[in-house]
Amino acid sequence: MNLKFLPGPVELPPEVLAAAGRPMIDHRGPEFAELVRRVADRGQKVYQTKNDVLPLTGSGTTGMEASVLNFFYPGDKIVATSIGYFGDRWIEIAERRKAINVVCFVKPWGKDINPEELDGFLRRHSDAKGVLITHNETSTGVTNDLRELARVVRRHNMLVVVDAVSSMSAVPVLTDEWDLDIVVSATQKGFMSPPGLAMVSVSERAWRSYDSEKAGSYCLDLAMVKEFLTKGQTPSTPPLSVFFALDKALEMILQEGLQKVFLRHAKVAERLRRGVVSLGCSLFASPHCLSDAVTTVTMPKTLDAAVIKKLLREEHGFAIGGGMKEFSHKIIRLGHLGDVDEENADQVLAALKECIKKEPCL
Numbered sequence: 001m002n003l004k005f006l007p008g009p010v011e012l013p014p015e016v017l018a019a020a021g022r023p024m025i026d027h028r029g030p031e032f033a034e035l036v037r038r039v040a041d042r043g044q045k046v047y048q049t050k051n052d053v054l055p056l057t058g059s060g061t062t063g064m065e066a067s068v069l070n071f072f073y074p075g076d077k078i079v080a081t082s083i084g085y086f087g088d089r090w091i092e093i094a095e096r097r098k099a100i101n102v103v104c105f106v107k108p109w110g111k112d113i114n115p116e117e118l119d120g121f122l123r124r125h126s127d128a129k130g131v132l133i134t135h136n137e138t139s140t141g142v143t144n145d146l147r148e149l150a151r152v153v154r155r156h157n158m159l160v161v162v163d164a165v166s167s168m169s170a171v172p173v174l175t176d177e178w179d180l181d182i183v184v185s186a187t188q189k190g191f192m193s194p195p196g197l198a199m200v201s202v203s204e205r206a207w208r209s210y211d212s213e214k215a216g217s218y219c220l221d222l223a224m225v226k227e228f229l230t231k232g233q234t235p236s237t238p239p240l241s242v243f244f245a246l247d248k249a250l251e252m253i254l255q256e257g258l259q260k261v262f263l264r265h266a267k268v269a270e271r272l273r274r275g276v277v278s279l280g281c282s283l284f285a286s287p288h289c290l291s292d293a294v295t296t297v298t299m300p301k302t303l304d305a306a307v308i309k310k311l312l313r314e315e316h317g318f319a320i321g322g323g324m325k326e327f328s329h330k331i332i333r334l335g336h337l338g339d340v341d342e343e344n345a346d347q348v349l350a351a352l353k354e355c356i357k358k359e360p361c362l
C-alpha cells in the first residue's frame with residue numbers, strides 16, 4: 001500500500017525504515033545519551049528555536065495533553081480555538097481537566113482564524129493564561145496564519161500554545177521569531193518516521209509559569225523529561241526504534257535543507273490543487289488559507305467521496321484520508337508530508353482520474 005498521501009502515518013524513506021530495524025541498545029548507556037541529544041539538537045533546528053525540544057513517548061495527542069497538564073492549573077482560564085477535528089480534540093482534552101475554565105473560539109470547517117477577531121475575543125477574556133492554536137488543521141486542509149495569531153496572543157501577554165503536528169518540517173514554523181511558547185509535533189507526519197514520539201518545545205516564559213506542585217502528572221511531566229535530557233536519558237524506557245528512525249530522518253531533512261523541504265511541499269500542494277480542479281473537483285478550504293501539507297478536495301456533487309477513497313485503495317494501492325465527521329461522503333484528504341515529490345503527485349492524480357471515470361454517478 002502506498003502511504004505517500006495518507007495524512008499520517010506516512011511512507012518512510014528506505015533509509016529511515018532500515019534505521020528502525022537496528023538492534024536495541026542500553027537506554028541508560030552512552031550510545032543512547034549521544035542519540036537523544038543529537039535528536040534534541042536536530043529537533044531545535046527544524047523548530048527554529050533555542051528552546052528545549054523534549055521527546056515524549058506517545059503520539060501527537062500525548063503532546064497536546066502534556067501542554068495542558070503541565071502549564072494550566074485549577075482556576076486558570078484557557079482559550080481553546082478550533083477550526084476542525086483536531087482543534088475540537090484539544091478543547092476536549094482541556095475540558096477533561098474539570099477545574100480549568102475553558103472558553104472556546106470556534107470557526108466553521110474550511111475557514112481559518114481571523115487575527116482581528118481573535119483579538120476582540122481575547123479582549124473579553126483578558127484573564128486567560130494561554131491560547132491553544134492549531135497551526136495546520138489536518139481535517140480541513142487549512143493553515144492558520146500562525147505568525148499573526150501569535151502576535152495577537154502575545155499582545156495580550158498570554159502563552160501561545162501550538163499544535164504543529166501536521167505542519168512541523170513540512171511548512172515553516174519559526175518558533176523563536178514568532179515567539180511561540182509551547183509547540184507540539186509528532187514523528188509520523190512531516191518527520192517521515194514511525195509513530196511513537198511527540199516532541200514539545202517549551203519557552204523560558206512558559207517555564208517561569210510552571211509549578212511542579214500543580215502540574216499533576218508523572219508520565220507527562222515535561223520538567224522531568226527536561227531534567228533527564230541533561231543526563232542524556234528519558235525518565236522511562238524510550239521507543240528506541242522510533243529514535244533510531246527519527247535520528248536518520250532528521251539527518252536527511254537537514255541535509256536536504258529546510259527551505260528546500262518547505263519548497264518541495266509547496267510545489268506538491270500547488271500541483272495537486274491544479275490537478276484536482278482540472279478533474280472537475282474543487283478545493284474545500286478557503287482560498288487564502290490553503291495548506292501546503294494537506295489538500296482537501298470536494299468531489300463533484302454526483303460522486304461519493306467515500307467510494308472514490310475506496311477505489312483509490314483497492315484498485316490503485318493509494319491509502320488516502322477520507323472526510324471526517326459529516327464530510328465523509330463529500331471530501332477526500334490528500335496528505336503530502338515528508339517523502340513526497342511532484343512525480344508522486346502526478347501518480348495519485350492519474351489514479352484519481354481513473355476513479356472518477358469509473359465511479360457511476362449517484
Ligand SMILES: *Cc1c(COP(=O)(O)O)cnc(C)c1O
Pocket residue numbers: 008059060061062086134136137138163164165166186
Ligand atoms: C495527526 C494530528 C494530531 C493527532 O496526532 P496523533 O499522533 O494521532 O495523536 C493532532 N493534531 C493534528 C493537527 C494532527 O494532524
